[in-house]
Amino acid sequence: MKSKKLNFIAAAVISTLCVPVMAADVTIYGRAHLSLDSLDDGVDSGTNVSSNSSRIGFKASTKLENNLEAFMQIEQNVRFDEGSGNWASRDSFVGLRGDFGTVRIGQFDTPLKVVRGKVDMFGDRLGDIRNLTRTSTSGATNANIGNVFDERYKNGVAYTSPKFSNFTVDVHYTPHNGTGATNDNVLESWSLSGAYEANGFYAAIAYETFEGANGLDPNAIRVGLYYDLTSEFRLAGMFQTASDVPGGDRDVFGVGASYKLGDITLRSQVYVADENDLDESGATMFVIGADYKLGKDVTTYVAYGVTSNDENAAFRVSAGGRDTALAAVPGEDTTGLSLGVMYNF
Template identity: 75%
Template sequence: MKTIKLSLVAAALCSVMATPALANTVQIYGRAHLSVDSLDNGVDSGTNVSSNSSRLGFRAKHELDGGLEAFMQIEQNIRFDEGSGNWASRDSFVGLKGGFGTVRIGQFDTPLKNVRGKVDMFGDRVGDIRNLTRTSTAGATNANIGNVFDERYRNGVAYTSPKFGDFVFDFHYTPHNNTGATVDNIQESYSMSVAYEVKGFYAAVAYETFEGANGLDPNAVRVGLYYDLTSDLRVSGMYQTASDVPGGDRNVYGLGTSYKMGDYTLRGQYYVAGKNDVAESGANMFVFGVDRNFGRALTLYAAYAVTSNDDNANFRVTAGGRDTQLNTVTGQDAKALSLGVVYNF
């Protein structure tokens, strides 16, 4: 019996080795991003360790006849700080690519979220722009305000066009952004963008809307861009206007910059959340930092961020891509000093 099993294993290995080298490709990848942070909620402060969008992923693709390619990805969040994780909690999908473009089905970022990711100088760090685009005022949480853009929608069906010149169109439809089956398609959502990108320049406009609570249909228009003034100096900016959300319409806008000096990169950004229908409900966020780069694999960084809140606002400085977040006391300023390490594999 043992001889038979060994023979079957050998036959299977020979079969795999006989497959054309380019027909199947499987990749294991990931990121370990951790930071040690001094966090201040406006009244008290403490020292914390945070795992920030750390991940483990698996990708596979298979070349088909007619120039088609089938592909899949499974990606999960890994809590290096607390020793836990959620399987397939990040972008996980199956898709088909060809001359017609790319189609994906699964759970993944929306086109609106991707625009922010391209221009955010502090993505997944303290001072991430999502501190202003995903939260509200007076103690409200994302669960009850219906003002959550920058999300990863469930049950998504998406199409990405081939390049038309340097333009690309993205469309994402979610019939039901929840778990289980539905008969009424509550929480239906749409997200789309048009982007223009060449070396050293990126500009995009995106629109997103979804069915929210209390008869509201929150929607947002977002414009983002970056431009490399030199090979070392980049400037970026983003503007978002959100409508039909609890508390009233709100605009978020700002600028960022980065400058490379050999193995070091200096970066900073300043963003403003305008007030909504509630008086004294706006905020200003400023963050600056420095990276020490050791190639693509390793980056060490330091960053300091402050979110200055109006009397009725409680925007954070630790939201967006961070697993350890600290709520801000309403009307107080949130502060964070962060020392981080990012290891890509």
């Protein structure tokens, strides 16, 4: 009799503890994305294993009165290649959505970064457009040059409008794109975009500005678009002009295409970074590849890319969304051959 009573009490306690969880719609999701790469910096070469923006995340949402919904997300990078990771290092936020639109607060991608992700044929792979669009110099860090673009704002507050005739507006602000408290908001930043998407067509324009240090206030305008000529054939392109960045103003532009043949998708893209204030400081990146879909959630792929650097340029082909990247040697071409697998869960 005593045992039955204890079992009843335990069941009641467990049931009570489960109520808050059951009240919310909770989802666990993630991606395991790894590749085997042969990378060459123009002087030496080596074979590497890379975990490429692999992640695990948790989402929850709760319906409220007046057609409102509260939601949250915690997402972190997972290094499948080296057995490590950082908690909440990726898009992590809490928000509220309703007829007025969506409001979020936390750390997450800026509207400028989102535009690149929509048109990049090799996002998180060898040949990612970020190899050219990120603005940095040898030995420089975000702390002393300002935003390098294609990043996540820390301490961000964002508003996304409802969709009006397939058009949306995003406004993303951070009073301090750094860690810890501030009394001067020296790293205040803004990112804004307007986008249209319908019937296989996407077009967007974004502007981002970052109050940096050392007298630099980097800013960029980015235009991206894609168009599905058929259900199998997509064309995409992007243009970015960046000002007040290390080394001087620089434009990056290019095009890409993909074509589906059943479970196989062929893809390619070419992008150019023109010269800044330094002569012979431009580069051209070309990448070609093919995907093979093993199932709904599993894709394998092969990709080959080369970034041809001018005499005073040192752009990579293996950076951007990848946890293993080979540094470039100024004036040398960087190349890579990648065999990868992505498992979404």
